[in-house]
Amino acid sequence: MSNVTQTFLAPGRIRLPAMPPLSLYVHFPWCVRKCPYCDFNSHEWKGEGDFPEDAYLDALRADIEVALPLVWSRKIHTIFIGGGTPSLLSAKGLDRLLSDIRALLPVDADAEITLEANPGTFEADKFRQFRQSGVNRLSIGVQSFNDRHLKSLGRIHDSGQARHAIEVASKVFDNFNLDLMFALPGQSLDECKVDVETALSFGSSHLSLYHLTLEPNTYFAKYPPPLPDDDTSADMQDWIHDRATAAGFERYEVSAYAKPHHRSKHNLNYWRFGDYLGIGAGAHGKLSFPERIIRQVRFKHPTTYIEQALKQKPVHEEHEIGTADLPFEFMLNALRLNEGFPVHSFLERTGLTMNAIEKPLLEAERRGLITRDHQHIAPTPLGQRFLNDLQGLFLKA
Numbered sequence: 001m002s003n004v005t006q007t008f009l010a011p012g013r014i015r016l017p018a019m020p021p022l023s024l025y026v027h028f029p030w031c032v033r034k035c036p037y038c039d040f041n042s043h044e045w046k047g048e049g050d051f052p053e054d055a056y057l058d059a060l061r062a063d064i065e066v067a068l069p070l071v072w073s074r075k076i077h078t079i080f081i082g083g084g085t086p087s088l089l090s091a092k093g094l095d096r097l098l099s100d101i102r103a104l105l106p107v108d109a110d111a112e113i114t115l116e117a118n119p120g121t122f123e124a125d126k127f128r129q130f131r132q133s134g135v136n137r138l139s140i141g142v143q144s145f146n147d148r149h150l151k152s153l154g155r156i157h158d159s160g161q162a163r164h165a166i167e168v169a170s171k172v173f174d175n176f177n178l179d180l181m182f183a184l185p186g187q188s189l190d191e192c193k194v195d196v197e198t199a200l201s202f203g204s205s206h207l208s209l210y211h212l213t214l215e216p217n218t219y220f221a222k223y224p225p226p227l228p229d230d231d232t233s234a235d236m237q238d239w240i241h242d243r244a245t246a247a248g249f250e251r252y253e254v255s256a257y258a259k260p261h262h263r264s265k266h267n268l269n270y271w272r273f274g275d276y277l278g279i280g281a282g283a284h285g286k287l288s289f290p291e292r293i294i295r296q297v298r299f300k301h302p303t304t305y306i307e308q309a310l311k312q313k314p315v316h317e318e319h320e321i322g323t324a325d326l327p328f329e330f331m332l333n334a335l336r337l338n339e340g341f342p343v344h345s346f347l348e349r350t351g352l353t354m355n356a357i358e359k360p361l362l363e364a365e366r367r368g369l370i371t372r373d374h375q376h377i378a379p380t381p382l383g384q385r386f387l388n389d390l391q392g393l394f395l396k397a
């Protein structure tokens, strides 16, 4: 047993009755161009020729090998290959990645395996091969069908390429998600409606509808574009909710809408405070042990990550979540789900009793932000609307 594993198995301050489900996140850190609103760990590939696919795949394999003792014998229920633009991987590269994962980790036979894909990287043959390699869910970063808005978002694709990508995807995948954003620079309510109607016309099983936000350290944060006012963006949000619901989608999380039986299992595991091993440049992970829960972050820059992973040292930061932080971390995720969570899952996932959150729960109930009985806790519509305030009540509960 390695020293690291021994440390994590030493007596701690909490007792988890069982290990939560385990997912795998794989980060791919390159994009054709950096979008001005993007705060993900994505880098424009500026080197000669293509990005270093083989070296990166070698690093990912080494990364899993290093992580093995921490997840020994635990099954992987879902895999999410995100980025960046992982659809830049070649068909051969993606096949090698999934083969390496299966060779090293016990992957559930019916695991949900999602790949993020951007229009502009779609070739029908390649996507057929991705499907054959085992990818069974595609998440397409469309963002808008309006050329003016795509341009203002700095996207490399136009509306025609977005439509083409979805047509290719729908022929190969019966389970696919479309990412769309609203409250875009200069967007009117009518333009937002056209985007959503267009997205609905493709018959996807899932829609992720995000409000554009100006994240710190992005180009947009430095040079803010003119955005719709709060009333207009609230109108957009309300209209989207009503229209998607009428089209047979259920809003089950802040930004996620699914057709029946098509919720994202991978994201649900995050929101239910499940475990995830995160490999790849800058990937975050959360892993449970019988008496502690830890978080890990991999080296962020792709070149450093490759070097470090090949030296069997891919982890940049690692810390145990303190007992004072666990209630907030659990609630930050669980309250995003409209259905809330069963009371017993708080003990199962944090190892703490409900006493740890009784005070803020009472306060949330008093303010009409949650409903609860002895079995279940859920945000009310008011709690969903003022989610940040609700979550904030559990800070250092």
Ligand code: SF4
Binding pocket: 030, 031, 033, 034, 035, 038, 039, 040, 042, 083, 084, 085, 118, 141
């Ligand atoms: S394509 Fe996606 S990950 Fe890449 S820069 Fe744009 S928003 Fe970021």
